[in-house]
Amino acid sequence: MLRLILASALLFVLGGVLSAAMPQIGSTKAAAKPPILQVYTYQGFISKWGAGEEIKKSFEKTHACTLKWVTSADAMSLYARLLLEGAKLDADVVLGLDSLLAPELRKSALLEPYRPQARDTIVKSALFAEDDLLTPYSLGYFALMYDMRKIKPYASWEALLADPGAHKKLILEDPRTSSVGFGLMVWLREIYGDKYPEAVKKLQDKTLTISKGWSEAYGLFLKGEAPMVLSYTLSEAYHRAELKDKSPYRYMEFKEGHLAQIETMGLLKASKNLELGKKFIDHMLSLASQKILAAQESVYPVISAAELSPAAKEVKIPQLIITAFADKFPQDFRSQWTRQWIDLATSK
Numbered sequence: 001m002l003r004l005i006l007a008s009a010l011l012f013v014l015g016g017v018l019s020a021a022m023p024q025i026g027s028t029k030a031a032a033k034p035p036i037l038q039v040y041t042y043q044g045f046i047s048k049w050g051a052g053e054e055i056k057k058s059f060e061k062t063h064a065c066t067l068k069w070v071t072s073a074d075a076m077s078l079y080a081r082l083l084l085e086g087a088k089l090d091a092d093v094v095l096g097l098d099s100l101l102a103p104e105l106r107k108s109a110l111l112e113p114y115r116p117q118a119r120d121t122i123v124k125s126a127l128f129a130e131d132d133l134l135t136p137y138s139l140g141y142f143a144l145m146y147d148m149r150k151i152k153p154y155a156s157w158e159a160l161l162a163d164p165g166a167h168k169k170l171i172l173e174d175p176r177t178s179s180v181g182f183g184l185m186v187w188l189r190e191i192y193g194d195k196y197p198e199a200v201k202k203l204q205d206k207t208l209t210i211s212k213g214w215s216e217a218y219g220l221f222l223k224g225e226a227p228m229v230l231s232y233t234l235s236e237a238y239h240r241a242e243l244k245d246k247s248p249y250r251y252m253e254f255k256e257g258h259l260a261q262i263e264t265m266g267l268l269k270a271s272k273n274l275e276l277g278k279k280f281i282d283h284m285l286s287l288a289s290q291k292i293l294a295a296q297e298s299v300y301p302v303i304s305a306a307e308l309s310p311a312a313k314e315v316k317i318p319q320l321i322i323t324a325f326a327d328k329f330p331q332d333f334r335s336q337w338t339r340q341w342i343d344l345a346t347s348k
Helices: 003-020 052-063 076-088 098-107 157-164 179-206 214-222 236-244 275-284 287-296 333-346
Strands: 036-042 066-072 093-097 135-147 170-173 206-213 229-232 249-252 258-268
Touching: 003 206, 036 076, 036 258, 036 275, 052 066, 052 275, 052 287, 066 076, 076 093, 076 098, 076 179, 093 098, 093 135, 098 258, 135 179, 135 214, 135 236, 135 287, 157 179, 157 206, 170 179, 170 214, 179 206, 179 229, 179 249, 179 258, 179 333, 206 214, 214 229, 229 249, 236 249
Parallel strands: 036 066, 036 093, 170 206, 170 229
Antiparallel strands: 093 258, 135 229, 135 249, 135 258
């Protein structure tokens, strides 16, 4: 009996030692921190009017991670900062670049190619390259918005530029700082060719002011500073969603056609989290994200199966679409054309 008691005591002591040395059943290690993805974009995308917040929530929920935004004031400053800082920029993905800026980015060697899962379902009108360095995520058409209470629409650029009554009635954006202003420069070049300088000189008479970016320009338009502003066809959809048929804001359809703007995203080669970056690009092309973009950004989705917002369905797509491919433009066209625009727009 004594030996049995001693043996039991020994087992009890050994059990305690082993129990202390071994992890307890049900215990857990400290929870690992979720991975972080940094996306470089423009301020408007994450504003209260943009799609950024909803995209962030859905991506974080789907991939159990943290999405952080790195921002620039607008798309052109985003582009300039990317080229200036290059690999030093602490980000994994860049979002919001106009496809017209693609040639310089390709030469920079800053991007990592990635062919997204939904690549074959992107509408043909949004495809501009086969190297998979930049992926389209939204599509829009430049247009002049007008207040139908104050002015009648023009049917063409030709009619607008020839009308003395349009003096100082248009608000534009600066092509040095705004992708919308940059788009106008390309749009007029595509239409007028050799007569482009003459068209810009005529436009100078119609322009009330040139704002740094779209937000400032559109704000002035809504305040009634001028009855016309450079924007997009689907700006009309935004007002229709807000005010229904009572909205006084429409876009002018021009017989010369409307330039398409393709917004893109790409992986940065210096990314510390390339695999999560690839998942973000795929996420942006999901039907759920494309629906968010269409509703919040007033753009057309690029995935063929994605549905338009009800308000966007009420807005007519221009009969003539102009697609410009920057690969066909002269080398260093951006800086050359911008300098020429400023000289023409400010000369007397």
